[in-house]
Amino acid sequence: MILKYDEVVRTGIAKQVADNIRSAIMDGRLKVDERLPTEEDLARSFGISRPTVREALKRLAAQNLIHSKRGPTGGNFVKRPDPEGLSKAITGAATLLVGVGAFDIDEIITARLETETVCCRLASRSRSDADLAAMEAEIAVQLDEKISDEDFCASDVRFHRALVESTGNGPLKLMMYTVIEAFIPITNMIVFRVRERRHVASLHQEIVDAVRDRDDAKATDTLARLLAYVRDSYSAVLDARARRDLEASPSS
Numbered sequence: 001m002i003l004k005y006d007e008v009v010r011t012g013i014a015k016q017v018a019d020n021i022r023s024a025i026m027d028g029r030l031k032v033d034e035r036l037p038t039e040e041d042l043a044r045s046f047g048i049s050r051p052t053v054r055e056a057l058k059r060l061a062a063q064n065l066i067h068s069k070r071g072p073t074g075g076n077f078v079k080r081p082d083p084e085g086l087s088k089a090i091t092g093a094a095t096l097l098v099g100v101g102a103f104d105i106d107e108i109i110t111a112r113l114e115t116e117t118v119c120c121r122l123a124s125r126s127r128s129d130a131d132l133a134a135m136e137a138e139i140a141v142q143l144d145e146k147i148s149d150e151d152f153c154a155s156d157v158r159f160h161r162a163l164v165e166s167t168g169n170g171p172l173k174l175m176m177y178t179v180i181e182a183f184i185p186i187t188n189m190i191v192f193r194v195r196e197r198r199h200v201a202s203l204h205q206e207i208v209d210a211v212r213d214r215d216d217a218k219a220t221d222t223l224a225r226l227l228a229y230v231r232d233s234y235s236a237v238l239d240a241r242a243r244r245d246l247e248a249s250p251s252s
Contacts, residue, residue: 013048017056025065025078036066036076105234108183109227115179116160116227117220120207122167124216131166135159135208142201152197153188159204160184166211191233199229
């Protein structure tokens with residue numbers, strides 16, 4: 001194990017120590033499941049206090065880069081980087097940007113169409129029976145008229161998550177995490193009152209049927225129709241809001 005103890009300066013010490021260890025993990029100098037030196041050893045090597053080391057370790061744990069074990073053979077160990085955990089930071093930022101209007105609906109729909117088209121194509125080649133079953137289960141949820149709008153929106157996210165999962169492509173799943181976990185919930189919050197649930201579920205079923213038949217052209221065509229419907233629903237909501245605002249204005 002090689003840590004560059006001499007690179008730490010005295011400002012923002014805990015962050016710098018965490019960054020130093022993080023770099024060692026990310027470039028392979030620290031291996032998965034390797035035990036870190038004790039707090040006392042780290043404090044001595046970096047020339048800092050144990051509370052500062054403890055703060056640095058908390059930062060690494062929050063980033064899902066290390067985990068602790070109790071007992072005689074315990075300590076802090078390097079954790080295999082979790083793609084989902086790493087993606088959550090990006091997703092949080094993307095959700096904030098969408099929420100403040102940094103991206104308009106056309107940009108979001110274009111991003112979803114281009115990226116989910118790739119997913120449809122790969123899913124048509126790689127899907128398993130379990131993948132198909134996961135998507136079918138969500139369609140069954142969506143066809144239940146008794147579920148709440150919140151539950152329908154959550155099922156919508158899970159459907160597209162299952163579609164991405166069925167690609168069997170790890171890097172793509174990492175890339176798609178933000179699209180699924182940030183863009184879809186935000187648009188759902190806008191369109192849920194005007195969209196027809198059964199229409200959305202029927203389009204989802206068409207996608208599943210095409211993926212089952214390994215017909216990627218039909219799957220991507222149906223995806224395009226689904227996203228066009230989302231765009232139209234979004235526009236309808238905004239138009240209705242504009243009309244209400246105009247009617248409510250003092251000059252109207």
